[in-house]
Amino acid sequence: MNLHEYQGKDLLRAAGIPVPPGEVARTVAEAVAIADRLGYPAVVKAQVLIGGRGKAGGVKVVQGPEELAREAGRILGMEIRGHTVHRVLVTPSAAIEREYYAGIVLDRKTETPVLMASPAGGVDIEEVARTTPEKILRLHLDGRGLPAYRARAAARFLDPRWEIQRALAPVLVRLAAVYRENDASLAEINPLVVTAEKEIWALDAKVVIDDNALDRHPDLAALRDLTAEDPGEVEARDRGLSYVRLDGTIGCVVNGAGLAMATMDLIQYYGGKPANFLDIGGSSNPDKVTAAMKILTRDARVRAVLFNIFGGITRCDDVARGLIAALDRMKVKIPIVIRLTGTNEKEARDLLGARGMTALSDMDAAVRAVIARAAEAA
Amino acid sequence: MSILVGRDSRVLVQGITGRDGSFHARQMKEYGTRVVAGVTPGKGGESIDGIPVFDSVEEAVAKTRANVSVVYVPAALAQDAIYEAIDSEIPLVVCITEGLPVRDMVEVAAYLRGRSTRLIGPNCPGLISPGQCKVGIMPGFIHTPGRIGLVSRSGTLTYEVVWQLTRAGMGQSTCIGIGGDPIVGTRFVDTLALFEADDKTDAIVLIGEIGGSDEEDAAALIERHVSKPVVAFIAGQTAPPGRRMGHAGAIVSGGAGTAQEKMARFERAGVPVAKIPSEIPGLVAAGIAKRGLKRLRVVRGGPRKAAKPAGRMAPAGGKRAAAGRKTTKRKPIKTTRRSRP
Numbered sequence: 001m002n003l004h005e006y007q008g009k010d011l012l013r014a015a016g017i018p019v020p021p022g023e024v025a026r027t028v029a030e031a032v033a034i035a036d037r038l039g040y041p042a043v044v045k046a047q048v049l050i051g052g053r054g055k056a057g058g059v060k061v062v063q064g065p066e067e068l069a070r071e072a073g074r075i076l077g078m079e080i081r082g083h084t085v086h087r088v089l090v091t092p093s094a095a096i097e098r099e100y101y102a103g104i105v106l107d108r109k110t111e112t113p114v115l116m117a118s119p120a121g122g123v124d125i126e127e128v129a130r131t132t133p134e135k136i137l138r139l140h141l142d143g144r145g146l147p148a149y150r151a152r153a154a155a156r157f158l159d160p161r162w163e164i165q166r167a168l169a170p171v172l173v174r175l176a177a178v179y180r181e182n183d184a185s186l187a188e189i190n191p192l193v194v195t196a197e198k199e200i201w202a203l204d205a206k207v208v209i210d211d212n213a214l215d216r217h218p219d220l221a222a223l224r225d226l227t228a229e230d231p232g233e234v235e236a237r238d239r240g241l242s243y244v245r246l247d248g249t250i251g252c253v254v255n256g257a258g259l260a261m262a263t264m265d266l267i268q269y270y271g272g273k274p275a276n277f278l279d280i281g282g283s284s285n286p287d288k289v290t291a292a293m294k295i296l297t298r299d300a301r302v303r304a305v306l307f308n309i310f311g312g313i314t315r316c317d318d319v320a321r322g323l324i325a326a327l328d329r330m331k332v333k334i335p336i337v338i339r340l341t342g343t344n345e346k347e348a349r350d351l352l353g354a355r356g357m358t359a360l361s362d363m364d365a366a367v368r369a370v371i372a373r374a375a376e377a378a
Numbered sequence: 379m380s381i382l383v384g385r386d387s388r389v390l391v392q393g394i395t396g397r398d399g400s401f402h403a404r405q406m407k408e409y410g411t412r413v414v415a416g417v418t419p420g421k422g423g424e425s426i427d428g429i430p431v432f433d434s435v436e437e438a439v440a441k442t443r444a445n446v447s448v449v450y451v452p453a454a455l456a457q458d459a460i461y462e463a464i465d466s467e468i469p470l471v472v473c474i475t476e477g478l479p480v481r482d483m484v485e486v487a488a489y490l491r492g493r494s495t496r497l498i499g500p501n502c503p504g505l506i507s508p509g510q511c512k513v514g515i516m517p518g519f520i521h522t523p524g525r526i527g528l529v530s531r532s533g534t535l536t537y538e539v540v541w542q543l544t545r546a547g548m549g550q551s552t553c554i555g556i557g558g559d560p561i562v563g564t565r566f567v568d569t570l571a572l573f574e575a576d577d578k579t580d581a582i583v584l585i586g587e588i589g590g591s592d593e594e595d596a597a598a599l600i601e602r603h604v605s606k607p608v609v610a611f612i613a614g615q616t617a618p619p620g621r622r623m624g625h626a627g628a629i630v631s632g633g634a635g636t637a638q639e640k641m642a643r644f645e646r647a648g649v650p651v652a653k654i655p656s657e658i659p660g661l662v663a664a665g666i667a668k669r670g671l672k673r674l675r676v677v678r679g680g681p682r683k684a685a686k687p688a689g690r691m692a693p694a695g696g697k698r699a700a701a702g703r704k705t706t707k708r709k710p711i712k713t714t715r716r717s718r719p
Contacts (some may be wrong), residue, residue: 051431052582074652106480108590108627109485109559124633143488168639183481212626214478215454246616257624258532260589261613262655266636268616269654277617279624310534310541312503341541363538364656 001209003051007090007223008205011182012189015174019202022091026106031072031094034090040064041093041300044234046075048083049228051124056080061093092207094203095196099127100158100174101187102180103206107140113179115139115146115172120189161196166284167200168192182220183213201224227366233296239291241280250275250374251296251305253289255280255314266363272371275302278315289322290329304335304374308363320348324355335373339366380507380552381527381572381579382470382496383446387511390444390468391416392435393451393458398427398474402515403452404605409512414442416460435466446470448504453477456500460486465494471634472513473499473563480626483561490563491557497563501626501672503555514555516540524549526662527573530564530585531558531592539655548661551579558625560589574604581607581662584649585641588614589628593640597647607665610644611652612637635640658662 003011005022013019018217021038025031035042046058050274058080062068068090078085099121107114119129120135128135137157139150151172155165158281159181173190179187187209193203214221226234236243242257246264250272254260263273276296278286294301309319319340338359340348345361352359360366385644387408389406393399404427407413413429417437420549422433432438435447447455447463449471456475463471491498498505504514509523516533521542526548536555541670543550554569556562573579582604585598591649593612600608606610615637619630630636641651657706 065394106484107559108592108596109558111484116617129632142484183590184521185480210480212453212477213481217480223579243621244618244621246618254534256532256534256537257628258530258535258613259538260625261587261617262535262538262611265613265615266654271596274616277621277623312520312534312539313515314534316391318441322463342520342537 001208001211001214001220001224003207003220003223004047004049004225005045005205006047006087008207008309009202011178012175012205012368015118015178017133017171017174017178017189017202018200019205020091020094021067021182022089024087024089025072026076026087028069028076029086031090032069035062035065035068037246038090038092040068042068043091043093044068044071044075045089046078046085046090047087048080048082048085049225050081050231051081053080058085058292063069063329083228090149093357094201096191096193097196097198098159099191100168101128101185102175102192104141104175104184104189105186110140113141115141115154115176117158117172117230119158121193125190126189141176143189145180146173147355163198164194164200165307171200171202176185178207182207183210183217184208185210195353204253231297235291236295240290241278241288241292241295243279243292243295244277245299246276247301248275249274249276249301249303249378250370251299251302252308253278253280253292253296253305253309254308255319259308259310263363263367267306270364270367270371272367274337275299280319286318286322286325289319290326293323293326293332294330297330303377304332304337304370305338306366306370307338307340308366309340309342311344311348313341314344315344316340316342316348317344317351320351324351327355335370335377337366337370341365380510381569381576382498382510382552385509385510387513388414388442389437389511389513390414390435390442390447391484392428392447392449393423394418394426394429394431394449394462395421396452398515400567402448402474403427403429404479405515405518406448406512409518410509411511411513417606418662419457430635435462435468437487439466446472446513449473449475449500449698451475453479457482457486460497461489464497468495471495471497471563472504473497473503473557474502474504474515475499476501478559480560481560483590486563487561492501496568497555499557499559499562502562503536504558505552505554506553508550514557518552520544522549522550525551525578525580526570526583527576527579527581528553528583528585529569529573530555531587531627532585532613533558535585535655539583539593540660541582542648542656542706543659543662546663548662551576558587558627563584564629566591567591567599570596570599570604570608574606576622579606580616581609583658583662584608584610586610586612587614587625587644588617588623588630588640589625592634594643595662597600597643597649600649601647607662607669607680608649609652609658609661610641610649611655611658611664612644646707688715
């Protein structure tokens with residue numbers, strides 16, 4: 001789960017990392033009131049769960065209330081790469097002397113978190129990694145977290161001045177604690193800056209929480225911003241489905257993540273475009289199938305739906321029952337192609353047959369069939 | 379022999395009184411697996427389908443000599459269940475449970491270093507040596523005994539491929555689902571080493587997916603150390619970057635971990651990559667034919683058996699050379715339990 005910048009900054013602040021004062025506004029009036037309190041020049045920053053805000057014009061420095069009102073009005077409601085801005089963070093502008101990068105992610109290869117620190121802050125770290133990899137220091141963390149002496153080594157890499165190092169090192173130690181204690185999969189400060197007054201500030205924060213750990217962090221789970229997500233994806237999660245919306249025309253209902261990905265790939269291979277990734281999971285709950293059909297048919301771009309079920313623990317007849325229940329409860333106008341193989345395949349075919357439906361048993365044939373039906377429906 | 383599990387496996391089910399645990403304990407037993415014990419704290423003394431239930435893994439191992447544990451406990455308790463199995467020195471632990479926090483697995487991975495237990499999973503379907511032993515949740519009937527080794531990060535996609543192999547007349551030595559999480563106990567490279575050393579495996583099918591770089595590591599290992607034909611398939615060619623595709627580990631991040639990269643890496647290693655799953659059986663057959671293994675397969679149980687050296691770790695290359703085929707010179711493989719990059 002991605003956190004907004006202001007939510008991430010709250011976590012940093014709580015851990016003792018210096019974060020500039022700032023508050024979130026939902027309206028222009030709120031934004032002006034905050035800046036009047038905190039002072040000018042101020043920065044207005046769009047709060048969206050997507051990168052590239054600055055380039056899209058979602059971050060502006062303003063000198064006074066009129067300019068702030070104008071910019072806040074422009075940013076609130078704007079679209080940034082498909083995400084509507086509902087909130088802005090208003091914070092005082094800092095006189096930046098130097099910018100650094102500090103971030104902690106999981107290194108899947110070593111199976112440990114890794115601290116990445118770079119004196120080339122304020123830019124995309126992946127770009128730094130590509131062009132000047134020698135400017136990134138990587139420290140793998142173990143069960144001890146980040147001991148102070150290792151933090152000092154990282155701080156020496158960031159800045160040659162002892163008085164700056166002395167202030168940077170504790171920030172890194174605390175960032176490691178934020179990562180660990182919140183079950184983060186990413187905890188990043190970019191930029192971490194030193195100001196003209198030699199103060200250290202975390203000017204931005206990007207924190208991603210491990211979805212599998214949200215059960216033990218109810219306070220973090222409550223931070224989820226449902227307005228920032230696709231409504232279909234929100235509903236799918238509530239129903240225990242794993243769904244990602246894509247931009248094609250062929251809806252897919254599949255059991256299992258790997259098979260769901262392979263089904264999308266096969267649709268593309270045979271010349272179609274998948275409308276989604278959807279894994280109904282390993283269970284055989286007919287309600288899940290109904291929920292899946294609802295989500296898919298609500299998407300106007302979907303011209304045909306493919307069911308691709310490999311019955312193992314999931315029983316084909318349960319999926320067939322779910323589909324029949326869905327068709328009883330809702331009007332489905334688009335064609336449905338069904339592929340069933342495996343456990344209770346025959347029972348499923350009998351159930352579907354009684355409703356005048358047939359099922360294919362071969363995945364390739366089913367994909368070709370659904371592409372043809374989608375083309376007819378276009 | 380197959381790899382990791384076979385007729386000698388004595389299986390313990392952790393979480394046997396739960397819905398999934400009891401269901402799959404029964405399914406495994408029906409398949410012919412020797413399910414010797416179950417563990418659920420507080421339920422010691424009960425029995426499930428004739429399988430005795432114990433309060434602790436330690437007690438279960440002492441009383442039943444279980445040498446494989448399969449974990450079905452809920453995600454919040456899975457780390458503890460894995461620790462309990464490791465501390466009882468069970469050589470093979472298979473964690474089916476999905477949804478473990480990454481931090482729990484970081485800790486488990488650190489604890490496993492230097493210990494003798496091999497962990498498979500979590501978030502995996504388990505493994506099966508067809509006709510001998512099934513440890514996990516896969517439908518048994520799609521498998522058939524044979525000489526293809528299969529390893530995959532997926533569940534149902536594995537079933538799909540197994541089913542296509544079975545229908546094409548290609549049985550399997552062992553099929554392993556290593557799991558779809560960012561950190562898993564056993565990776566592709568570990569299983570490739572085992573399949574390479576297994577004289578009952580002629581060819582290997584590897585099913586990867588987007589995210590991470592385990593497929594790239596596998597390709598590098600194959601280049602240097604694997605003499606048997608390998609066929610790869612990568613799921614997620616159409617997955618958008620930055621989005622998690624169901625599996626916690628299936629995510630393209632920062633432009634890394636794409637299907638295209640992985641496919642290109644396998645091709646550079648000389649590993650044929652199936653564009654779609656239905657190409658896999660044909661590519662496997664071609665690989666076997668090219669290396670002349672088909673003949674060996676046909677005569678198995680006949681003259682070859684008599685001539686076979688006793689040690690199953692004997693390098694396969696020697697036998698192949700004797701069969702008069704062209705062999706690719708490969709360095710012998712390391713057979714550490716957990717080969718880590």
